[in-house]
Amino acid sequence: MKKRFSILTLILACVLTAALTGLCVFGVFFVKCGGEDSFPYATKFAAVFNAIKNDYVGDVDMDKVSDAAYGAMIGSIDDRWSYYMNPEQYEEYKLYQKNSYTGIGVTIVKDDQSELYRIATVLEDSPASKAGVSIGEIMCAIDGESLAGKTSTEVKDLIASKKDEAFDLTLRAGDGTERTLTIGTELIHSDPVKYEMLDDGIGYIRIKNFETDSGEETIKAVDDLVERGAKGIIFDVRNNPGGFLSELLKALDHILPEGDLFVSANKAGAEKVETSDASCVKLPMTVLIDENSYSAAEFFAAALSEYDWAKLVGTHSTGKARSQINIEMTDGSAVHLSTNSYLTPKRVDLAKTGGLAPDVSVSISDDDGDKLVSGLLEHDKDAQLKAALEEIKALVDK
Numbered sequence: 001m002k003k004r005f006s007i008l009t010l011i012l013a014c015v016l017t018a019a020l021t022g023l024c025v026f027g028v029f030f031v032k033c034g035g036e037d038s039f040p041y042a043t044k045f046a047a048v049f050n051a052i053k054n055d056y057v058g059d060v061d062m063d064k065v066s067d068a069a070y071g072a073m074i075g076s077i078d079d080r081w082s083y084y085m086n087p088e089q090y091e092e093y094k095l096y097q098k099n100s101y102t103g104i105g106v107t108i109v110k111d112d113q114s115e116l117y118r119i120a121t122v123l124e125d126s127p128a129s130k131a132g133v134s135i136g137e138i139m140c141a142i143d144g145e146s147l148a149g150k151t152s153t154e155v156k157d158l159i160a161s162k163k164d165e166a167f168d169l170t171l172r173a174g175d176g177t178e179r180t181l182t183i184g185t186e187l188i189h190s191d192p193v194k195y196e197m198l199d200d201g202i203g204y205i206r207i208k209n210f211e212t213d214s215g216e217e218t219i220k221a222v223d224d225l226v227e228r229g230a231k232g233i234i235f236d237v238r239n240n241p242g243g244f245l246s247e248l249l250k251a252l253d254h255i256l257p258e259g260d261l262f263v264s265a266n267k268a269g270a271e272k273v274e275t276s277d278a279s280c281v282k283l284p285m286t287v288l289i290d291e292n293s294y295s296a297a298e299f300f301a302a303a304l305s306e307y308d309w310a311k312l313v314g315t316h317s318t319g320k321a322r323s324q325i326n327i328e329m330t331d332g333s334a335v336h337l338s339t340n341s342y343l344t345p346k347r348v349d350l351a352k353t354g355g356l357a358p359d360v361s362v363s364i365s366d367d368d369g370d371k372l373v374s375g376l377l378e379h380d381k382d383a384q385l386k387a388a389l390e391e392i393k394a395l396v397d398k
Contacts, residue, residue: 045069070333079338081322087332088160095187097243098212102163102187104128107373108152114138114172116147117155124375125190131183133171135370140178141170159185193217195225198379202392203230207251210243210296215250222254222281232284232392234385235300238314239373242295245323249274252303255281261303263343264323271343284395285310286388289356290369293317295342298356302344305356311395312358313388319355362387 049069053062071084085093095102105126108117117139122128139147142158150158166184173179192214195205203225207218225233245262252261257280264272287301287310298317304310322338329335343349350356362384364372371377379385 067333070335074335074337079322081320081324082335082337085334085336090326090328090332090334093326093334093336096211098189103156103159103185104131104133104169104183105188106133108139108155110152111138115149116140116172117152119171121370121373122376123190123373126188127184127186129374131169131181133169133181133183134173135374135376136174138172139169140172141168143167144170191217193221195221197225197228197230198234198389200393200396201229201231202389202396203228203233204236204385205233206236207240207297207300209240210247210251210300212244212247214243215247218251219254226281226283230283231396232286233281234286234288234388234392235304235310236288236385237293237297237300238288238290238384239292240294240297241292242297242320245274245296248296248300252276252300254279256303256307256309259307260345262299262345263347264340265343266340284392286392286395287312288384288388289314289317289358290384291315291318293356295320295323298350299342299344301356302348302350305359306344306346306348311360311391312356313360313362313391314358314384315361315363316357317350317355319350319353321349321351360387360391 049062049066052060052065067084067086074082074084092102103126105123105128106119107121107123109120111118119128119133119135119137119139122133122135139155141147142155142162145158147155147158162185164185166182168180169183170178170180190208192208192211193205194208195203198204203222205218205221205225207214222233245264249261253276256276258276258278260273261276262274264274266272285304287304289298289301289312293301293314294317298320301310301312301317305312321342323340323342324336324338327335327337341349341351364377364383368377368381368383372382
């Protein structure tokens, strides 16, 4: 009887252990699913996923299915600044934040006539630029594989598959002639800031983005130009998509006098105010902006404008007034999600105003816009830069 009792006790202990383990696993799963509110949605997603996996009659890539579902979830909130990134896209994004990227350095658009892809821009100092790729050429084939019928994502993935190796790129010119270039994909570091002294002692600083090192590089550019006797400075944030708040604040704190620089507000409406010290750079200034000036670029221009530190020249900016964070998933993917609203020093919401309106409105042609992105627009052909020069010279002469 004693032996039998021991066996029953052992069985009971095993059952209780299994039940307790199952309860713990369920509890962890329940918490990871977001608790009571989120659990029904998680189980429904799993049910749909399994229905496709187990019952769909055709072949299916379940990674592609799940990525599409995650992307659709973020897309449904109707916020153009929030999106889902699969692991490969997130790795590329992290490189971009370090002012590095892999690829050949072009942007492409669908060519309706040929059903292929036209080169829209060629980035400065990129493999494409070094190989002699020209804006307007049609991409026909990669290593002999036709690009006809491929989506832009498929073309991008095909180029990405050539990482760290050279490949043959077949291009077609406007007159129909074709040529094949050997081009490499490599890890490229792009300087976020470039500057020079223009005629009449006017400094020119182009800030391409506010990603890693841009704040310190902007400060170095300002200080060097001032030391060389600059009478005024033109900041160019056209085609600047923004970046890190910390980099923006470094630049603004160096340039502007004591006061509020930037205001952020969370979902609950609580404000956080970033301020500047009394040290500043007092020179006539202008800021070049356009419809591709986003986020930190707009707030850079807005702060200088609201302090009466600079005149704005160019075209109306975008009006991005939200900040995002990257929420990393366990598989290496991430959600880029808007979590705060931004306000200018004077508490203006640029999303509600539709962006910044320039003090001096000047547009350039689409062709010149493409050349500007590629670094091929000469200063004397840049109507917006010429207008900024006239404006700043008038301020210098006062």
